[in-house]
Amino acid sequence: MSSVDWEKDDPFEEQRDKIENPMKRLFLVYGRDYAFPVTVGILASIFARLLDLLPPLMLGIAIDAVFREDAVFSEQIPLVLLPEAWLPATQTEQFWFLIAAIAGAFFFGAAFHWVRNWGFNAFAQNIQHDIRSDTYDQMQRLNMNFFSDKQTGEMMSILSNDVNRLERFLNDGMNSLFRMSVMVVGIGVLLFWINWQLALVALLPVPVIAGFTYVFIKIIQPKYAEVRSTVGKMNSRLENNLGGIQVIKSSHTEEYESDRVDDVSMDYFDANWDAIETRIKFFPALRVLAGIGFVITFIIGGLWVFQDAPPGPFTGELSVGMFVVFILYTQRFIWPMAQFGQIINMYQRARASSARIFGLMDEPSKLEQNPDATELVVDDGEVVYDDVTFGYDDEEIIKNVDFTVEGGDTLALVGPTGAGKSTVLKLLLRMYDVDEGSIRIDDQNVSDVTLRSLRRSLGYVGQSSYLFYGTVKENITYGTFDATDEEVVEAAKAAEAHDFIQNLPDGYDTMVGERGVKLSGGQRQRVTIARAVLKDPDILILDEATSDVDTETEMLIQRSLDELTENRTTFAIAHRLSTIKDADTILVLEGGEVVERGTHDELLENNGLYAHLWGVQAGEIDELPQEFIDRAQERTARVLEDAESDDD
Incomplete structure (x- = not known):
């Protein structure tokens, strides 16, 4: 794929466009389980903000009734719902009463703020954990087609950046939303209580702010979707380059890759800017x-x-203290309205x-597990491929493959690159599902x-020897977590690995x-x-299991594998034909079809594709027919063309 086309492509655009009301789904599916902490947070937020409104009111009462004595103290207090008998009579007592009320508002307000923060943080963190876990769980259950089309960096961006962004909204965003809502409603009620005519003046900007905010939402929504897309692309490019750093260095393409990273970074910069x-x-x-208002x-x-009162519709009186309260409340009212855009x-x-x-x-997995699926029970280990056909995107990869492997026998698959050998065995593992035909193990389709029982019964050694970050022992016991140390050592000896492991700095505990x-x-x-x-x-499935070892080590491993495969149904793929010449049956694939089958000696006598491949490895190139060479050139050209189309 060219860098320009790759950068323009959003591999998750199709999935994203299918989702309606994602935030509604977020709250209904995940928020329901954590209703208690968020309810506590909401209630605490309401009480905290109502207490925040008390000090300015007390200040206004102090100005009018205590300092200036322009108003009767008891007539200013009913708003706080205290009986008149509880109110102080002297100016000094009234002063200290107001001080106590203000101090109490700050103290209890702080306590409610703590409870509020606990509630919203518990709500956000739990949902963040559940969503990340569920997304990963769903992702790893998808079939391999999905992963062949997606960049690792894109998926990491969703599991990390997108999930974290949700957590920030659920905590900071919702916290601020309820805080501002309480402030707007509470202050609005107080403003109308103090002076409804002046309150109408203060609220004049509100409709304009609401309309302005609506336009902003319509404009910003697609821009943020583009930002998230470019972040995923940038992560994919960085993940690819860091994973291939050895190739970059050996090819001396640092400047080229720096330009490519610069390009995707600039795409993110442009979208974000x-x-x-x-x-x-x-x-x-x-x-x-807000300032105009x-x-x-x-x-x-x-x-x-x-x-x-100014000329016009205004009537009545406005005291100095209530004017001060009004101005303080108006400022607190207008700024939250402006911050609502945040x-x-x-x-x-x-x-x-x-x-x-x-x-x-919601990405559909083609591996639909039958709800009535039963546990696989392997007795003899007979495997039957019954007229199996499979393909990607309407292109057939495997065509009418039909064979039977008796229990305990070894079947080898050989053929040129791209013949479909690995795909045949991945169908047995149900990495993909067949399009036509069936695969049976001891007459069980x-x-x-169940996938669990199927894959528990199959052992797979691929041509890419992937190890997880951890110790040697942890990698050997992966999938057999309850193995004892003695069993681990025996397995390592069988794989001719024990000697080199012992020579590592920390033996089996070496990272x-x-x-x-x-x-x-x-x-x-x-x-x-x-x-x-x-x-x-x-x-046992061996897919080029000795492809990365030298000839001497291969001989030692092969000796151990011979013991391992004895009386065990085994499938083996190998480009080194010498490693599978003793197989009970050899299938020769070309173009996804079985073109030859038999033992090593039988296939050599047929003088077909297998015999020619054997001749190549035996160094008998001059004796090969021109037809085989022409077909090899065609296959190579086709593989290169497919690789280029995948890159595009």
């Missing part, structure tokens, strides 16, 4: 609207205080992230048994590094084989 420009224009404009309120209220901003980011998360969760980078290719392969030996499967 586009969203930032929209955001930084929106918030100052909101502040201007505040100035108008200050002018009219100020004139009202020292010149009586909540919308966080919401839109969270919505874009949740759409990607649920898009990945693999589609009718292998990410993907086993601290071990050689041959050492990784032997650890992988030891893992399969320890599992002691009913059926």
Whole structure:
């Protein structure tokens, strides 16, 4: 794939576009389990904010009734719902009463703020954990087609960045939403109680702010979706380059790769800056609207205080203390309205992230497990491929493959690159499901048994010896976690791995590094084989199991594998034909079809494709027919063409 096309492609766009109301789904599916902490947080937020409104009111009462004595103290207090008998009579007592009320508001407000933070954090953290776990669980159950089309960095971006963005909204965003809602409603009620006419003036900017915010939402939503997409692409490029750093260095392509990273980083910069420009224009404009409302309120209220009610619809009196309270409340009312855009901003980011998360969760897996699936029981280990056909995207890869392996026999699959050998065995593992035909183990269709029991009965050693970050022992026991130390050592000996493991700095407790980078290719392969030996499967699959070892080590491993495969149904793929010449049956594949079958000697006598492949490895190139060479050139050209189309 060219860098330009790759960067423009969003592999999750199709999944994302199918999701409707992702935030509603988030709260209904995941929020329901944590209703208690969020309810506690909401209630605590309400009480905390109501207590925050008390000090300004007490200040106004102090100005009018205590300091200026322009009002009767008891007439100013009913709002706080205290009986008149509880109210102090002298000026000094009234002063200290107000001080106590203000101090109490701050103290209890702080306690409610702590409870509020606990509730919202517990709500957000639990949902974050559940979503990340569920997304990963769903992702690892998808068939291999999905992973062949997606970049690892894209999936890491969803599991990390998108899930974290949800957590920030559920904690900070929702916290701020309820805080501002309580402030707006509470202050609105107080403003109308103090002076409903002046309150209408203070609220004039609200409809304009609401309309402005609506336009902002429509503009910013697609911009944030683009930002999330470019983050995933950037992560994919970085993950690819870091994983292939050895190739980059050996090819001296550091400058080329730096340019490619610069390109995807610039795509992210452009998308993010586009969203930032929209955001930084929106918030100052909101502040201007809020400021205009505040100035108008200050002018009219100020004139009202020292010149009586302004001309027009205004009537009645406005005291100095209530004017001060009104101005303080108006400021607290207008700024939350302006900050509401920040909540919308966080919401839109969270919505874009949740759409990607649920898009990945809803990705249909072609591996539909039968709800009535039974446990696989292997007795003889007979495997039957009955006219099996399989393909990707309407292109047939395996065509009418038909064979039977008797229990305890070894079947070898050989053929040129791209013939479909590995795919045939991945169908047995149900990495994919067949399109036509069936695969049976001891007369049990693999589609009718549980995946767990199927894969527990199969041992797979692939051509890519993948090791997890951890110790040698942890990698050998992966999948057989209850194995004893003695069993681990025996498995390592069977794989000819024990000697080199003992020579490692910490023996079986040596850390292998990410993907086993601290071990050689041959050492990784032997650890992988030891893992399969320890599992002691009913059926063994060897897919180029000795491809990364030298000839001498291969001989030693082959000797151990001969003991392992004795009386065990075994499938083996090998380009080194010498390793499978003793197989009970050899299938020769070309173009996804079985073109020859038989024993090693029988196939050599047929003088067909197998005999020619044997001749290549025996160095008898001059004796090969021209037809075989022409077909080999065609196959090579086709493989290269397919690889280029995959890159595109």
